[in-house]
Amino acid sequence: xxxxxILVTGGNGQLGSEIGxxxxxxxxxxxxxxxxxxxxxxxxxxxxxxxxxxKTVSLDVTSQEAWADAAQRISAESGPxxxxxxxxxxxxxxxxxxxxxxxxxxxxxxxxxxxxxGCQAVLxxxxxxxxxxxxxxxxxxxxxxxxxxxxxxAAKAGVVALTQSLAKEVARIGxxxxxxxxxxxxxxxxxxxxxxxxxxxxxxxxxRRLGRPEEIAAAVFFLATEAASYITGSSLKIDGGLL
Amino acid sequence: MDQSELNTKIKQMMxxxxxxxxxxxxxxxxxxxxxxxxxxxxxVDALQLVVALDKNYGLKIPDPAAAKKALHSVNTMAAxxxxxxKGTTPP
Numbered sequence: 543x544x545x546x547x548i549l550v551t552g553g554n555g556q557l558g559s560e561i562g563x564x565x566x567x568x569x570x571x572x573x574x575x576x577x578x579x580x581x582x583x584x585x586x587x588x589x590x591x592x593x594x595x596x597k598t599v600s601l602d603v604t605s606q607e608a609w610a611d612a613a614q615r616i617s618a619e620s621g622p623x624x625x626x627x628x629x630x631x632x633x634x635x636x637x638x639x640x641x642x643x644x645x646x647x648x649x650x651x652x653x654x655x656x657x658x659x660g661c662q663a664v665l666x667x668x669x670x671x672x673x674x675x676x677x678x679x680x681x682x683x684x685x686x687x688x689x690x691x692x693x694x695x696a697a698k699a700g701v702v703a704l705t706q707s708l709a710k711e712v713a714r715i716g717x718x719x720x721x722x723x724x725x726x727x728x729x730x731x732x733x734x735x736x737x738x739x740x741x742x743x744x745x746x747x748x749x750r751r752l753g754r755p756e757e758i759a760a761a762v763f764f765l766a767t768e769a770a771s772y773i774t775g776s777s778l779k780i781d782g783g784l785l
Numbered sequence: 786m787d788q789s790e791l792n793t794k795i796k797q798m799m800x801x802x803x804x805x806x807x808x809x810x811x812x813x814x815x816x817x818x819x820x821x822x823x824x825x826x827x828x829v830d831a832l833q834l835v836v837a838l839d840k841n842y843g844l845k846i847p848d849p850a851a852a853k854k855a856l857h858s859v860n861t862m863a864a865x866x867x868x869x870x871k872g873t874t875p876p
Contacts, residue, residue: 665832666832711829
């Protein structure tokens with residue numbers, strides 16, 4: 543397999559590091575960059591386990607300038623980016639009636655604008671190489687929006703639509719753009735819920751369990767391989783059969 | 786070089802660089818390059834056009850906002866080239 547340079551945003555989170563781990567352990571040639579913003583501890587500790595092959599870069603995903611700087615730095619140090627995983631995200635739930643506009647804007651910027659900026663910053667490198675894979679982490683909320691998530695669900699549905707549109711813009715030269723819609727995962731967001739609430743969540747999932755971050759990472763890895771070269775504009779839900 | 790000559794040169798540049806199966810006469814001066822009723826170019830074409838305009842005319846398009854304005858049609862590309870004062874330099 544050719545040497546690849548992979549950039550994963552949200553690199554300090556559990557899912558981000560599991561995505562990085564998949565590339566680093568399954569292949570020998572890939573270089574993984576974990577992009578982090580405010581918190582960097584987990585990403586730095588993780589990167590230290592893979593010296594020379596895993597690096598961290600500071601990146602505010604809502605800033606066009608920060609994206610330009612990060613893309614330039616990565617390209618200068620490791621070569622052009624070949625795989626972009628837009629994984630950074632946040633949620634800040636509130637009923638629409640009570641949602642401050644700042645909350646709406648913040649969630650839209652972090653989840654949706656960040657994907658737009660990331661694709662725009664990295665695509666020139668991919669187009670000049672005439673190869674590239676973009677994998678956007680959306681959410682089951684895009685397809686099955688719960689109450690209290692008008693901002694998050696709209697942003698993630700936007701990510702799915704952006705993915706479909708961009709896929710058509712770059713398909714001609716074999717660059718693929720896909721999204722993944724994870725359901726409930728064994729990450730702090732959900733495992734910190736009270737046990738009774740977690741039981742209720744498990745009961746609703748046909749597989750009766752939460753997904754593991756590595757199960758999302760495996761799909762990301764697959765979408766980045768040559769074997770997935772005819773898959774573009776797709777949205778893959780990984781939810782234990784919930785939807 | 787008059788406007789019509791520059792427009793034809795730009796159309797030829799597009800045909801060569803984007804491998805369009807069209808003749809210069811089939812591309813309208815005001816025809817949008819992207820979107821409905823357009824030539825149907827994509828993001829790959831857009832970036833190739835930015836590179837070609839720089840290579841052929843020294844026209845630097847610094848950011849997406851400038852690209853959106855300059856790459857609307859053949860006429861807008863020609864205007865950007867003329868603004869640069871290089872419209873008289875044959876590519």
